[in-house]
Amino acid sequence: xSKRLFIQTLGCAMNVRDSEHIIAELKKTxxxxxTDEISDADLILINTCSVREKPVHKLFSEVGSFFKHKKSGAxxxxxxxxxxxxxxEIFKRAPYVxxxxxxxxxxxxxTAVNTPKFISTDINxxxxxxxxxxxxxxxxxxxxxxxxxxxxxxxxxxVPQTRGDEISIPSELILKEVEKxxxxxxxxxxxxxxxxxxxxxxxxxxxxxxDFSDLLVKISDIKEVERIRFTSPHPLHMDDKFLEVFVNxxxxxxxxHMPLQSGSTKVLxxxxxxxxxxxxxxxxLKLRQMCPQVNISTDIIVAYPSESEEDFADTMDVxxxxxxxxxxxxxxxxxxxxxxxxxxxxxxxxxxxxLSALQNRHSEILDEIVLKQEGEIFDVYFEELRANGAVAGRxxxxxxxxxxxxxxxxxxxxxxxxxxxxxxxxxxQLV
Numbered sequence: 025x026s027k028r029l030f031i032q033t034l035g036c037a038m039n040v041r042d043s044e045h046i047i048a049e050l051k052k053t054x055x056x057x058x059t060d061e062i063s064d065a066d067l068i069l070i071n072t073c074s075v076r077e078k079p080v081h082k083l084f085s086e087v088g089s090f091f092k093h094k095k096s097g098a099x100x101x102x103x104x105x106x107x108x109x110x111x112x113e114i115f116k117r118a119p120y121v122x123x124x125x126x127x128x129x130x131x132x133x134x135t136a137v138n139t140p141k142f143i144s145t146d147i148n149x150x151x152x153x154x155x156x157x158x159x160x161x162x163x164x165x166x167x168x169x170x171x172x173x174x175x176x177x178x179x180x181x182x183v184p185q186t187r188g189d190e191i192s193i194p195s196e197l198i199l200k201e202v203e204k205x206x207x208x209x210x211x212x213x214x215x216x217x218x219x220x221x222x223x224x225x226x227x228x229x230x231x232x233x234x235d236f237s238d239l240l241v242k243i244s245d246i247k248e249v250e251r252i253r254f255t256s257p258h259p260l261h262m263d264d265k266f267l268e269v270f271v272n273x274x275x276x277x278x279x280x281h282m283p284l285q286s287g288s289t290k291v292l293x294x295x296x297x298x299x300x301x302x303x304x305x306x307x308x309l310k311l312r313q314m315c316p317q318v319n320i321s322t323d324i325i326v327a328y329p330s331e332s333e334e335d336f337a338d339t340m341d342v343x344x345x346x347x348x349x350x351x352x353x354x355x356x357x358x359x360x361x362x363x364x365x366x367x368x369x370x371x372x373x374x375x376x377x378x379l380s381a382l383q384n385r386h387s388e389i390l391d392e393i394v395l396k397q398e399g400e401i402f403d404v405y406f407e408e409l410r411a412n413g414a415v416a417g418r419x420x421x422x423x424x425x426x427x428x429x430x431x432x433x434x435x436x437x438x439x440x441x442x443x444x445x446x447x448x449x450x451x452x453q454l455v
Contacts, residue, residue, distance in 0.1 A: 029056040030065035032086065035073025037255060038216050039104055041167040043071045045130050046103065048157030053134045062093045067137060072106035074182050076357045080106050084117060091120045101125060101136060108186035109361060111145045127187050128172065131156070147188035148173075152228050153197065158204070164407040164435045165212035166205035170198055170239065174218035175225075176258070177296050178285075180325065182359040183218060192223050194231040195239055199246070206248035209435060212277075212405060213243060215254035221261040236261075237269040244275040250437065251405060251420070252276045256283055260298040262307045271315045278315055279349075279422030282308060283323040286331065287339035294330045295364075301338055308346045319421040321350035326382055327375030328356045329367035336378050343385060349393055349422075351386050355379050387447065394445040397423065401455060404440045406433040416449070425450045 029050055033043040046069065050056040059065050068090045073079040083106050090100055099122040102114050108126035115121060123136040126145035131154045136142040152172055160166050174183050175190040202213055217223065223236035234242070236257075243252055252275050257266070259282055270276055282304070286292050289300040311318055324339060343351075355375045358365050369375075404425045406417035415429040425440055426449050427433075440452040 026055045026057045027066040028059040028064050029067045029069070030059050030062050031069040031071065033071045034079050034082065035071075035075065035105065037167055037214070038169065038218075039071050039073060039127075040161065041169055041216055042104065042127065042130050043069075044159050044161060044167070045156045046071070046133050048159035049131065049133045050137070051159060052157040054137070062090055063095055065094065065098055067099050067101065068094055069101045069103055072102060072104035074105040074109055074186055074359065076354060077359070078357075080110075087118050087121060091118075099123070099137065103127075103130070103133075105183070105186035108145050108147055109182060112143055115141065115143075147186060149188075150191060150228050152191045152193050155197075160205065160210065162407060163209050164405070165214055166202075166210035167214045167216055168198060168201050168205070169193060169216050170220060170223055170236075171217035175222075176219065176298070177363075179294065179296050179363040180328065180356065180359065182362055185361040187218070190218065190222065190226060192225065192227050194227060194229075195224075195234045195242065196232070198239065199242060202243050202249065203246055206246055211249065211435065211437075212251040212253065212407075213249055215239075215243075215252070217254075217256075219256070219258040219261065220254045221257040221266055235265075237265050240269055240273060240276060244273050249275060253279065253422075255281045257281065258298075259283065259304050259307055262311075267307070267311055267314060271311075271318075277418075277420050277422060278317050279319040279321070280311060281321045281323075284339070284342060285323060285325050286328060286335065287342035288331065288335035289338070291328050291331050291335045291338075295325075295328060301342065305342060305345060312346075317421050319349040319423065320346060321422075322346075322348050322352070324351055324353040324382065325356050326353065326378040327370040329364065329369060331356075331370065331378075340382065340385065343382065343389070347389050347393065348386065349390070351382075353379060353382055353386075390447050394447060394450065397442050397445045397450055399442060401439055401441050402450075402452075403437050404452075405437045406435070409434070419450075423450050424448065425452055427452055427454055429454070 101123045103125045105127045107124045114124050123142040125136045128149045129144040171192045173188040173190040221236045224234050402419035404417045406415050408416045415433045416426040439455045441455045442450045442452040444451040
C-alpha cells in the first residue's frame with residue numbers, strides 16, 4: 025500500500041512550485057499519494073511563508089493542530105521560507121516536528137523524511153541544475169522556475185535571507201521542462217522568479233547567454249504553448265526591449281505585475297528599491313500607451329517607518345495615474361534579519377487609516393474598470409470547476425471569468441461575452 029501525504033502550502037506561487045517539486049520527489053522515491061485528510065496521512069508537511077508576520081504565527085498554530093489530529097507514527101515536516109530563517113528554533117517551539125527543510129533545500133526531502141530530526145537550511149545550496157520529478161497541480165497550466173534566490177537589498181524584505189543569492193536556471197533546462205509540460209497538455213506556462221526580468225545575470229556554470237526577453241521569445245517558439253505568464257518582474261529592469269517583447273509577442277498574456285511598494289521617491293530610496301516615482305510612472309504609462317488592453321497589478325506597503333503624509337500622498341498619486349486593475353496592499357510588517365527590522369513604527373491607527381484610504385480608493389477605481397467590461401467579448405482559457413455547474417478561467421489580460429458549464433470546457437479557450445461584472449469575477453456566457 026502506498027504511503028499518504030498531506031501538504032499545506034502558504035504564500036507565493038514559488039512556494040506552490042516548491043510543493044509540486046516535493047510531491048514529485050516523494051512520489052518518485054517512496055510512492056506517496058496525496059490526501060486531504062490529516063488523520064489519514066503518513067507524512068504531514070507545511071510549506072511556509074515568512075514575507076509577513078502573520079504566516080509565521082500561523083505556522084505554529086497549524087503544526088499544533090496537525091499534531092493533535094495525526095495518526096500514530098505519522099511524521100510532521102516544516103518546509104519553506106520560515107524553516108530557512110527559524111531553523112532549529114522550530115524544534116524548540118514545536119518538539120513534535122520531525123524535520124525542518126529550508127526553501128533552497130527541496131531536493132533533500134527524501135533524506136529529510138528518513139532521517140530523525142533532520143535539518144537543512146542552507147540558503148545558498150544550489151538546486152539550479154537539479155532535475156526534479158514531474159508533478160503539476162493542474163493539467164492545464166504549468167508553473168516553471170527560471171531562477172532561484174534574490175540579489176536585491178530591499179530593506180523590508182526577508183527573501184534574500186530565506187532563498188539566498190540569485191542564480192538563473194539554464195535556458196536549455198527551462199525549455200525542456202516547458203516542452204514536456206506543453207506536450208502533456210499544459211497550454212499555459214507560468215514563469216517564476218523573484219525578479220524574472222533580471223534573468224541570465226548569473227548561472228552556476230557556463231551556459232548560453234540569454235536575457236529574459238530572449239527567453240520569452242524562445243518559449244513562445246514552442247508550438248504547443250498558447251499562453252505565457254510570469255511573475256514578478258522588477259520595475260528597475262523594465263527596459264524598452266522587455267516592454268516591446270511583452271507587447272508584441274502574441275503568446276504573452278497582457279497582464280503585468282509591477283511591484284510599486286511606495287509612490288514616494290524618498291521612501292523608495294529608503295527601501296533601496298533602485299528606482300524613482302518618475303521611473304515607475306514612465307514605465308507604467310508607456311506600457312499603457314503601447315498596450316491599451318494591459319492589466320497591471322502591483323504590491324504596495326503603507327506606513328513604512330519613514331513615510332510621511334506627503335509620501336503617502338505620492339503613493340495615492342501613482343494609484344490615480346496608473347489605475348491598477350489589482351493591488352496587494354499591506355501595512356509595513358517588520359521582518360527579522362532585515363535592515364528595517366528595528367526602525368520605529370508609525371502609529372498603528374495612522375497606518376490603518378492610510379491602508380483603508382488606499383484600499384477604498386482602489387475599490388472605486390476597480391468598480392469603474394470592471395463596469396467597462398460588461399458587453400465585452402474575451403478569449404477565456406478554462407481551468408477550474410466551480411460550484412453549481414460553473415467553470416472559471418482567465419482572459420488573456422487576466423480577468424477571472426465564470427460561465428455555466430461542465431468539465432468538457434476545461435483546457436479549452438472559448439469566447440465569452442460578459443453579462444455582469446463584479447470586482448473579483450466577471451460573469452458571462454459562451455458565444
